[in-house]
Amino acid sequence: xxxxxxxxxxxxxxxxxxxxxxxxxxxxxxxxxxxxxxxxxxxxxxxxxxxxxxxxxxxxxxxxxxxxxxxxxxxxxxxxxxxxxxxxxxxxxxxxxxxxxxxxxxxxxxxxxxxxxxxxxxxxxxxxxxxxxxxxxxxxxxxxxxxxxxxxxxxxxxxxxxxxxxxxxxxxxxxxxxxxxxxxxxxxxxxxxxxxxxxxxxxxxxxxxxxxxxxxxxxxxxxxxxxxxxxxxxxxxxxxxxxxxxxxxxxxxxxxxxxxxxxxxxxxxxxxxxxxxxxxxxxxxxxxxxxxxxxxxxxxxxxxxxxxxxxxxxxxxxxxxxxxxxxxxxxxxxxxxxxxxxxxxxxxxxxxxxxxxxxxxxxxxxxxxxxxxxxxxxxxxxxxxxxxxxxxxxxxxxxxxxxxxxxxxxxxxxxxxxxxxxxxxxxxxxxxxxxxxxxxxxxxxxxxxxxxxxxxxxxxxxxxxxxxxxxxxxxxxxxxxxxxxxxxxxxxxxxxx
Numbered sequence: 001x002x003x004x005x006x007x008x009x010x011x012x013x014x015x016x017x018x019x020x021x022x023x024x025x026x027x028x029x030x031x032x033x034x035x036x037x038x039x040x041x042x043x044x045x046x047x048x049x050x051x052x053x054x055x056x057x058x059x060x061x062x063x064x065x066x067x068x069x070x071x072x073x074x075x076x077x078x079x080x081x082x083x084x085x086x087x088x089x090x091x092x093x094x095x096x097x098x099x100x101x102x103x104x105x106x107x108x109x110x111x112x113x114x115x116x117x118x119x120x121x122x123x124x125x126x127x128x129x130x131x132x133x134x135x136x137x138x139x140x141x142x143x144x145x146x147x148x149x150x151x152x153x154x155x156x157x158x159x160x161x162x163x164x165x166x167x168x169x170x171x172x173x174x175x176x177x178x179x180x181x182x183x184x185x186x187x188x189x190x191x192x193x194x195x196x197x198x199x200x201x202x203x204x205x206x207x208x209x210x211x212x213x214x215x216x217x218x219x220x221x222x223x224x225x226x227x228x229x230x231x232x233x234x235x236x237x238x239x240x241x242x243x244x245x246x247x248x249x250x251x252x253x254x255x256x257x258x259x260x261x262x263x264x265x266x267x268x269x270x271x272x273x274x275x276x277x278x279x280x281x282x283x284x285x286x287x288x289x290x291x292x293x294x295x296x297x298x299x300x301x302x303x304x305x306x307x308x309x310x311x312x313x314x315x316x317x318x319x320x321x322x323x324x325x326x327x328x329x330x331x332x333x334x335x336x337x338x339x340x341x342x343x344x345x346x347x348x349x350x351x352x353x354x355x356x357x358x359x360x361x362x363x364x365x366x367x368x369x370x371x372x373x374x375x376x377x378x379x380x381x382x383x384x385x386x387x388x389x390x391x392x393x394x395x396x397x398x399x400x401x402x403x404x405x406x407x408x409x410x411x412x413x414x415x416x417x418x419x420x421x422x423x424x425x426x427x428x429x430x431x432x433x434x435x436x437x438x439x440x441x442x443x444x445x446x447x448x449x450x451x452x453x454x455x456x457x458x459x460x461x462x463x464x465x466x467x468x469x470x471x472x473x474x475x476x477x478x479x480x481x482x483x484x485x486x487x488x489x490x491x492x493x494x495x496x497x
Contacts (some may be wrong), residue, residue, distance in 0.1 A: 447491065
């Protein structure tokens with residue numbers, strides 16, 4: 001009976017997760033997912049991230065895609081990535097339910113896991129799958145589950161360090177959670193010596209990153225990895241901070257507002273001394289504070305960042321939710337009113353958010369489907385009208401063209417972000433790229449919709465507040481050496497003369 005109930009709960013997680021991620025199969029991969037898949041394919045072909053394919057995410061994402069593609073070579077690469085996203089999402093829900101069951105009971109834990117799925121797998125958050133935060137989530141929750149155990153040995157600390165390091169190698173947004181959970185794990189152990197706990201945590205946490213660092217260095221990508229991870233991100237944060245950061249942060253707060261009444265009730269009980277946070281709650285509180293500080297430092301927050309925030313909110317608020325539910329039957333009218341207001345407002349916001357998430361794919365379907373049709377047609381044209389050995393340069397943020405056209409990039413710049421980041425790209429970088437192209441020019445140049453166009457109408461270099469006149473040589477190279485061979489909706493294809 002218990003096995004049947006467990007199987008039923010897990011099946012409900014798979015069904016809900018699959019339903020919420022389903023739009024990804026209709027709309028195709030996001031820009032990020034396409035880049036991860038492309039770099040993963042490049043690794044399988046003998047290339048190296050950062051050196052041969054420019055992207056600013058941690059290397060674990062690329063290796064995960066490479067391994068999954070190698071394991072399922074007969075399936076479409078996006079389908080493999082989508083199935084991987086679903087598997088990791090369901091695994092996160094299973095771990096989360098196991099974490100909450102002894103804290104709030106089986107029924108509430110199951111409901112909380114379903115609520116978690118509504119946040120981390122809905123289209124506004126996950127955009128159909130493929131984000132690093134989705135893959136990192138079960139590792140973070142696994143570390144919290146270890147922290148919740150009554151008996152923890154040094155091997156548990158070592159496992160925690162390994163899980164958190166893997167999470168950070170899949171998404172740097174895991175770092176706030178890793179710091180808070182790691183410190184809570186080491187500090188809460190009764191085993192002596194204290195320094196030994198932190199040493200085990202540090203060594204286990206550094207082991208896998210050091211192995212990957214050695215792989216990058218031996219593969220000749222060490223310098224490029226440093227350039228991307230350190231210099232690019234530093235220049236981006238320093239010179240390209242988002243003017244809409246606070247608006248985005250406010251929107252993020254609205255998205256998680258359904259969880260806030262219970263969280264507020266729990267925090268009030270802590271501040272009034274009625275309850276003391278246990279080590280799991282303390283770790284989750286530190287996790288939230290560190291996440292907000294991280295958002296403020298980066299000056300950017302995207303919806304998919306909330307995938308690694310929602311679990312901490314639910315863990316903190318779940319006990320208060322149980323207490324508020326009991327107050328609904330309280331003989332005191334004032335207590336009942338408080339509970340009714342808190343629970344009804346949370347339920348109303350959850351319904352609003354779910355409806356918003358449900359209609360989001362429909363509201364974006366026109367634009368997404370229009371571009372998807374153009375992208376599919378352009379990729380097919382390139383595939384049918386160029387030899388398999390032809391290399392392609394795609395201007396814009398659409399690396400999925402490389403995948404669908406089954407053609408390799410002509411250079412490591414697989415999307416335009418680094419080339420349009422003030423302070424990072426320079427005239428020297430343009431000259432280096434042109435020197436490479438003069439020796440081995442791309443057979444095809446594809447211009448896709450972009451805020452900074454190559455030739456199409458849009459924001460001109462003179463009008464844009466950032467500096468893009470360093471790309472003039474690139475435009476001249478394409479204009480002089482290529483002919484416009486095909487136009488499909490929002491995309492132009494240029495072939496070598």
